[in-house]
Amino acid sequence: MRNYTTQRVHQLASIKHVSVLPERRRQGLLYPFSSLEEHLSSQVSQKEFKTFHPSLEELRQAETLFTPSSKHSIDYSTSAVRIDHVPVLKQPEVCFMGRSNVGKSSLIRALFSLAPEVDVRISKTPGHTKKLNFFTVGKAFTLVDMPGYGHNAPRDFVEMVEPYLQERQNLVRTFLLVDGGAGLQKADLVAVEMCEEFNLPYVLVVTKIDRTRQGALLALALQLRDFIKNQTSTCFPQPFLVSSVQFSGIYLLRCFIAHVTGNLQLNTKQSIISATSRLESTPSALEDPTSSPIHFIMFANMCTPEPTCPVNSTLCKGRSCLVPRDTFNDTLGLVMSTTLTIMLAMVMFSMGCTVEARKLWMHIRRPWGIIIGFLCQFGIMPFSAFALSLIFNVLPVQAIVVIIMGCCPGGSSSNIFCYWLDGDMDLSISMTACSSILALGMMPLCLLIYTSFWTTGDAIKIPYDSIGITLVGLLVPIGLGIIVKHKWPKVAKKILKVGSVVGIILIIVIAVIGGVLYKSSWVIAPSLWIIGTIYPFVGFGLGFVLACIVGQPWYRCRTIALETGLQNAQLASTIVQLSFSPAELELMFAFPLIYSIFQLVVAVVAIALHQAIKRIRGGTVAEEDGEGRQSTVEDHDKQSYALENAGFHSDENGNTGIKNKGTKISKDEHWITEELLPNLERRGPPFLRLCLHSRDFQLGQDIVENITDSIYASRRTLCLVSRNYLGSNWCSLEMQLATYRLQVEHRDILILVFLEMIPSRLLSSHHRLARLVKTRTYLDWPRDPEMHEAFWDRLWCKLSSNKTN
Numbered sequence: 001m002r003n004y005t006t007q008r009v010h011q012l013a014s015i016k017h018v019s020v021l022p023e024r025r026r027q028g029l030l031y032p033f034s035s036l037e038e039h040l041s042s043q044v045s046q047k048e049f050k051t052f053h054p055s056l057e058e059l060r061q062a063e064t065l066f067t068p069s070s071k072h073s074i075d076y077s078t079s080a081v082r083i084d085h086v087p088v089l090k091q092p093e094v095c096f097m098g099r100s101n102v103g104k105s106s107l108i109r110a111l112f113s114l115a116p117e118v119d120v121r122i123s124k125t126p127g128h129t130k131k132l133n134f135f136t137v138g139k140a141f142t143l144v145d146m147p148g149y150g151h152n153a154p155r156d157f158v159e160m161v162e163p164y165l166q167e168r169q170n171l172v173r174t175f176l177l178v179d180g181g182a183g184l185q186k187a188d189l190v191a192v193e194m195c196e197e198f199n200l201p202y203v204l205v206v207t208k209i210d211r212t213r214q215g216a217l218l219a220l221a222l223q224l225r226d227f228i229k230n231q232t233s234t235c236f237p238q239p240f241l242v243s244s245v246q247f248s249g250i251y252l253l254r255c256f257i258a259h260v261t262g263n264l265q266l267n268t269k270q271s272i273i274s275a276t277s278r279l280e281s282t283p284s285a286l287e288d289p290t291s292s293p294i295h296f297i298m299f300a301n302m303c304t305p306e307p308t309c310p311v312n313s314t315l316c317k318g319r320s321c322l323v324p325r326d327t328f329n330d331t332l333g334l335v336m337s338t339t340l341t342i343m344l345a346m347v348m349f350s351m352g353c354t355v356e357a358r359k360l361w362m363h364i365r366r367p368w369g370i371i372i373g374f375l376c377q378f379g380i381m382p383f384s385a386f387a388l389s390l391i392f393n394v395l396p397v398q399a400i401v402v403i404i405m406g407c408c409p410g411g412s413s414s415n416i417f418c419y420w421l422d423g424d425m426d427l428s429i430s431m432t433a434c435s436s437i438l439a440l441g442m443m444p445l446c447l448l449i450y451t452s453f454w455t456t457g458d459a460i461k462i463p464y465d466s467i468g469i470t471l472v473g474l475l476v477p478i479g480l481g482i483i484v485k486h487k488w489p490k491v492a493k494k495i496l497k498v499g500s501v502v503g504i505i506l507i508i509v510i511a512v513i514g515g516v517l518y519k520s521s522w523v524i525a526p527s528l529w530i531i532g533t534i535y536p537f538v539g540f541g542l543g544f545v546l547a548c549i550v551g552q553p554w555y556r557c558r559t560i561a562l563e564t565g566l567q568n569a570q571l572a573s574t575i576v577q578l579s580f581s582p583a584e585l586e587l588m589f590a591f592p593l594i595y596s597i598f599q600l601v602v603a604v605v606a607i608a609l610h611q612a613i614k615r616i617r618g619g620t621v622a623e624e625d626g627e628g629r630q631s632t633v634e635d636h637d638k639q640s641y642a643l644e645n646a647g648f649h650s651d652e653n654g655n656t657g658i659k660n661k662g663t664k665i666s667k668d669e670h671w672i673t674e675e676l677l678p679n680l681e682r683r684g685p686p687f688l689r690l691c692l693h694s695r696d697f698q699l700g701q702d703i704v705e706n707i708t709d710s711i712y713a714s715r716r717t718l719c720l721v722s723r724n725y726l727g728s729n730w731c732s733l734e735m736q737l738a739t740y741r742l743q744v745e746h747r748d749i750l751i752l753v754f755l756e757m758i759p760s761r762l763l764s765s766h767h768r769l770a771r772l773v774k775t776r777t778y779l780d781w782p783r784d785p786e787m788h789e790a791f792w793d794r795l796w797c798k799l800s801s802n803k804t805n
């Protein structure tokens with residue numbers, strides 16, 4: 001088949017593409033009633049909904065009529081506002097009427113989707129179509145788009161439409177459209193009355209079924225069936241269900257139009273299945289089942305004896321019962337979500353135990369990290385979602401779910417992963433909290449900007465309550481954790497150990513349960529799979545690059561990358577569930593799941609690599625990660641050692657490390673483990689390698705030898721001056737060695753850091769040190785926490801610099 005059109009044809013416009021889709025989806029598009037069937041009691045007759053039921057081959061044949069070619073053009077012909085302006089045409093005609101905004105023009109556009117150059121104008125503003133617009137389909141038939149009645153209808157609506165319906169000789173069928181969400185309205189009843197009065201053969205078409213929940217749609221279908229049966233005489237017994245956005249029912253309607261305009265003969269016995277069983281006594285109706293609606297009313301009334309409804313059925317109306325869905329999944333879902341919420345709160349509590357209120361406050365007062373995170377979260381992520389949707393040309397509804405995912409704030413899993421990746425916990429938590437708060441305003445804005453390409457902005461509901469719950473769920477336990485860390489640091493360490501492991505288990509459990517609960521939605525378009533796979537990488541990568549560009553230290557780059565790539569998938573699922581109908585959900589619901597699983601995979605791989613690299617770098621795991629940090633402190637407690645002096649030395653990769661030795665218990669130990677190690681080792685590249693006396697000193701070797709070896713193997717010696725240090729036995733030996741290297745080897749390896757104010761009388765008794773203080777610059781540990789960052793920057797620059805002479 002030659003593609004006559006120059007414009008892009010929607011991928012679902014043709015049955016060719018539909019027939020490769022999974023069975024369930026294909027059936028839903030070709031015969032939309034099939035997705036409602038499963039909810040009907042088996043004792044309820046479904047024949048009224050399958051009165052017109054052509055085969056796939058017949059649908060294909062009908063499609064050729066809607067495919068333009070050089071000999072068969074489909075085009076807008078003319079418009080008319082009065083009956084004497086309407087074109088004189090011989091070919092059969094069908095017209096579309098209904099309330100304004102019901103979707104008449106959209107339906108015609110969908111029917112003509114194989115000829116996208118045909119200009120059918122639609123608008124979300126009711127009353128857009130003001131004239132009778134005629135479209136010709138070759139010489140086969142004409143199709144008329146009518147103005148809508150009701151809100152904003154043209155003033156001369158009645159003068160324009162009534163004579164047309166009454167006098168148009170070649171009008172073979174009127175399609176009366178009813179909004180699936182609103183059902184039959186008073187104005188529709190007036191239109192029905194008019195058709196009945198003029199004795200017009202007409203058909204009820206339910207539009208926008210993609211926006212209607214299945215329960216409501218089934219109830220409407222049953223209501224219409226009974227309405228047609230009991231209150232109409234010229235209406236076709238089967239209501240048609242369509243979605244012009246998703247193309248559901250469009251192929252069936254094309255076939256019906258082709259048939260009623262006399263362009264397609266059907267194999268009646270199969271196409272009109274409900275008739276065959278009832279027509280034994282009236283075979284004449286078989287000849288043209290659609291020509292006389294009266295016959296169908298007769299058949300429809302010849303029902304089998306009324307069966308009793310199943311015990312659990314609801315919405316019983318005559319023989320029509322709605323059997324409730326199996327709620328096992330719902331119950332399981334509720335139990336699981338409650339359990340998981342409690343577990344999540346506990347994990348967040350333990351994450352809070354890593355946060356120091358002082359540092360958190362510092363991030364909020366100097367919010368560079370947060371600003372970068374904000375740019376990534378609400379700049380990069382939504383834009384890349386938009387770009388990926390365009391590149392992969394996904395369905396509008398699928399593009400919207402990808403963008404929703406991109407607009408979501410960071411999830412709590414980022415905090416757990418950040419912990420395992422030795423990121424900056426304070427930054428991670430402040431970023432998650434800030435992005436969740438900002439999401440209240442930024443999400444609607446981003447959705448409005450990006451989704452308006454595919455949909456009207458008001459089609460998506462932002463579940464503010466669920467964002468609020470997420471926030472409370474995050475902030476309350478984290479706040480409690482911060483209090484515990486502040487008041488009972490040792491208890492906080494224990495809670496943290498349990499919480500970090502539970503956190504990882506929790507994430508895996510959520511992924512597995514999500515996959516099992518929603519297994520039916522795994523069959524989705526390959527393009528969504530690809531986007532779900534690429535997207536976390538895009539998020540991690542771009543977040544990391546941006547953080548590097550603005551010169552954030554290595555461990556913060558990791559944190560920002562995590563916060564950017566790890567979206568709150570739970571929130572995305574909630575928004576999607578709240579905003580879309582089940583039919584749409586089937587096309588898109590798996591995306592948040594796929595995304596969560598891939599972000600989980602990427603993060604787990606990154607953690608594994610990070611931990612492995614740490615081990616390879618010389619067994620520094622215990623000092624570097626959070627949990628390890630705790631165990632180191634405990635080890636020190638047990639051994640009653642303090643860390644007073646340290647030297648950095650390069651490893652074979654050019655990295656540096658610390659050698660240190662212990663003398664006696666001091667408060668400096670706390671400073672080294674809590675401040676020095678995390679702030680220096682997590683920066684990089686280049687990475688600094690830390691060695692502790694408890695780990696690096698040779699067992700059994702003389703302590704003086706150990707000190708000498710470690711200072712000589714170091715690139716730098718960092719001398720932390722405190723009262724404790726000055727009082728230690730090793731102070732003068734270390735000073736001697738360090739100054740020896742300075743004076744004799746001319747290697748400037750010594751860096752002095754004063755941890756506290758030392759009175760000059762105390763210093764003067766250490767003449768080497770006193771001389772050094774007079775002749776060289778040194779660093780003071782600032783008391784003001786706001787100055788800490790600058791202190792670490794200076795120290796790190798000095799330590800990582802290669803200049804030693």
Ligand SMILES: Nc1nc2c(ncn2[C@@H]2O[C@H](COP(=O)(O)OP(=O)(O)OP(=O)(O)O)[C@@H](O)[C@H]2O)c(=O)[nH]1
Nearest residue numbers: 100101102103104105106123124127128129148244
């Ligand atoms: N979700 C969804 N939206 C639809 C569907 N059909 C139409 N719409 C939307 O409904 C709005 C009105 O569509 P139109 O086709 O212009 O409606 P109309 O009946 O021609 O309206 P008037 O010309 O004003 O009488 C537009 O915003 C469409 O995008 C559908 O099947 N699904």
Ligand SMILES: [Mg+2]
Nearest residue numbers: 104105128129
């Ligand atoms: Mg219109």
